[in-house]
Amino acid sequence: MSREREIEIANNIDEVQEQIASACARAGRSVDDVKLVAVSKTKPIEDVLAAAKVGIRDFGENRIEEASEKIPALNNILDQTVVWHMIGHIQSRKARDVVPLFASVHSVDSLKIARKLSSLASEEGKPLNVFAEVNVSGEPQKYGFEASNWQTDAQQFDMLQQTISQIAQLPGLKLVGLMTMAPFVSDAERTRPVFASMAALRSQLASKLAINLPHLSMGMTNDYTVAIEEGATMVRVGTAIFGARNT
Numbered sequence: 344m345s346r347e348r349e350i351e352i353a354n355n356i357d358e359v360q361e362q363i364a365s366a367c368a369r370a371g372r373s374v375d376d377v378k379l380v381a382v383s384k385t386k387p388i389e390d391v392l393a394a395a396k397v398g399i400r401d402f403g404e405n406r407i408e409e410a411s412e413k414i415p416a417l418n419n420i421l422d423q424t425v426v427w428h429m430i431g432h433i434q435s436r437k438a439r440d441v442v443p444l445f446a447s448v449h450s451v452d453s454l455k456i457a458r459k460l461s462s463l464a465s466e467e468g469k470p471l472n473v474f475a476e477v478n479v480s481g482e483p484q485k486y487g488f489e490a491s492n493w494q495t496d497a498q499q500f501d502m503l504q505q506t507i508s509q510i511a512q513l514p515g516l517k518l519v520g521l522m523t524m525a526p527f528v529s530d531a532e533r534t535r536p537v538f539a540s541m542a543a544l545r546s547q548l549a550s551k552l553a554i555n556l557p558h559l560s561m562g563m564t565n566d567y568t569v570a571i572e573e574g575a576t577m578v579r580v581g582t583a584i585f586g587a588r589n590t
């Protein structure tokens with residue numbers, strides 16, 4: 344790989360880490376409470392190596408086909424162990440490939456896929472950390488459990504509570520929190536209510552169900568600093584680290 348590309352990625356990571364630190368400072372939070380997941384989808388193996396070289400240990404991919412090629416190849420080359428996060432919608436027929444590749448799935452968006460992953464993880468004896476993906480913004484094109492009106496619609500909240508409770512009880516899975524995607528807007532400040540609602544939802548569910556939901560996976564290149572100010576514990580950042588994607 345070109346030395347220039349390596350330096351570019353290292354500089355980008357520095358910049359993102361500085362932004363994370365500033366956002367944590369503004370919110371009175373510790374930087375240790377926010378994990379950066381570098382989203383390497385569509386990017387070549389060399390880019391992942393460059394990020395790993397400067398200390399990144401968590402990577403996100405969103406397509407099984409691509410991940411099936413990249414992850415085993417990278418695991419062979421990398422001397423440190425890295426944690427692979429699945430962040431994209433999983434089709435049922437691809438679920439089998441998830442468990443051997445990923446330690447963590449942020450995109451559990453139906454009970455059906457949760458049950459499938461549960462039985463596969465149990466079979467393999469490889470527990471999977473999972474996040475329930477919730478659609479807090481209510482955009483129709485988004486995956487995730489419907490949660491746009493959870494504060495005012497008691498029926499919607501009941502449904503969510505039941506679903507989360509069922510996922511939490513599935514063997515082979517460890518439900519660690521919630522994931523969401525905010526609407527893409529040019530002014531990141533406008534995403535704040537979505538992230539705030541998500542944080543409140545997490546507290547409400549954890550308390551009603553008496554379970555721990557330690558993680559909030561929220562915030563991407565466009566809005567991760569706002570997400571951190573509202574309580575994100577994992578941010579999924581691609582473009583700011585690896586540059587724009589062609590696809």
Ligand SMILES: *Cc1c(COP(=O)(O)O)cnc(C)c1O
Nearest residue numbers: 382405430563564579580581582
């Ligand atoms: C692609 C993707 C990201 C990263 O997006 P950027 O805007 O490039 O930071 C984060 N989360 C999910 C679910 C994604 O699909």
